[in-house]
Amino acid sequence: MIEVKNIHKKFGKKIVLEDISLTIKDGEVLGLLGSNGSGKTTLLDIIIGQQKPTSGTVSIDGKKDGYKNVGIQFQEGSWPKGVTAKLLIQYFRRKQKALTEEYVIKLIELFEIKDFLELDLNQLSGGQKQRLNTLLAVINDPKYICLDEMITGLDLKMQLKLIEWIGELKKHQKTIIIISHNPEEVEVLCDSFVIIERGHIYYEASVAKAIKEFGSIRNMMIKYYKEELKSNVISKSK
Ligand SMILES: Nc1ncnc2c1ncn2[C@@H]1O[C@H](COP(=O)(O)OP(=O)(O)OP(=O)(O)O)[C@@H](O)[C@H]1O
Structure with missing residues (x-):
């Protein structure tokens, strides 16, 4: 279980998160929706231990360092020359001796990585990088998985494959947080959601x-945003 309690986050004087509390049960798939800049990624970064909250706590399986059991999508970035998907996958395999060849091959097939395994990562298309980043998030078979706009930008065939794959993960009681801007994606993939x-x-x-x-x-x-446009004030609502 992930328990987020009374999280506040400031960057300098700017308040980015205010009193966020959430409980994500084992086996639950939670969607995080909200406008650009509303604080979704900052909250996810705090949950996975990449940012410290100004105040408040996060515990995963009752532990403060439980984020070590969370698989996260790598952020887009430029890689040193010569780094390939194959090298990254080999690196993870060496770190995790329990990973079987069969599991890794299954992931490479699922994410259709085979055709660009040996290419320099800086030569990959946006969708190819996204598929590789999602593969790396789950390569250690973590209990908790955080996915930041996993589906956006992927072709329809890949989207359908990944929707099916999330269904499989749910059957295996994985707990998943998905940031999305697409309400239909949240309807298909998630049990619950937070805006x-x-x-x-x-x-x-x-x-x-x-x-x-x-x-x-x-x-x-749409109903809520129209009301917001009318009153120009967003009030807290549960
Ligand atoms: N390191 C930082 N320093 C200062 N401000 C930051 C930092 N990281 C994020 N912010 C600010 O915090 C706010 C929330 O950003 P965040 O990335 O969490 O939003 P988001 O909901 O994920 O947005 P999007 O949907 O556009 O990805 C934004 O106003 C952003 O400018």
Whole structure:
């Protein structure tokens, strides 16, 4: 279980997160939605131990250093010349002796990495980098997985494959947090979702509840954003 309690985060004087509390149960897939700059990635970075909160706590499986069991997507960046997907996968395999050849081959097939295994990483397309980053997030078969806009930018065939794959992970009781800008993706993949706006939890519900109440998450978001545009104020709502 991931427990986020009363997280506040400031960058200098700028308040980015204010009093965020969340519980993500084992086997749950949680979607994080919200406007650009609302604080989703900062919250995820705090959960995975890459940022320290200004105050508040995160515990994973009851431990403060539980983030060591979380698989995270590598961020886009430029790599030193000569680094290939094959080299990275070999590096992870050496670190994790328990990884079987069969599991690694399965992932390479799933993410369709084979054709560019030996290419310099800086020569990969955006979608190819994204597929490799997602593979690296799960290569150690972690119990907790964080995915930042995993599907955006992928072709439809790959999207369908990854949706099916998340379904498999759910069957294996993996706990997954997915940042997304796509309400339909959250409906298909997630059990519950949270909308973060201006550093606050603006709405939090199960996907089933939102669909029952509003017909779809998109309808719900449009309703709330229209109200916001009218009043120009986002109030905290649960
Ligand atoms: N290292 C940093 N220093 C200063 N401000 C930062 C830093 N990282 C993020 N911010 C600010 O914090 C706010 C939240 O950023 P964050 O990346 O968490 O948003 P987000 O919801 O993930 O946005 P997007 O949907 O655009 O990816 C933004 O205003 C951003 O400028």
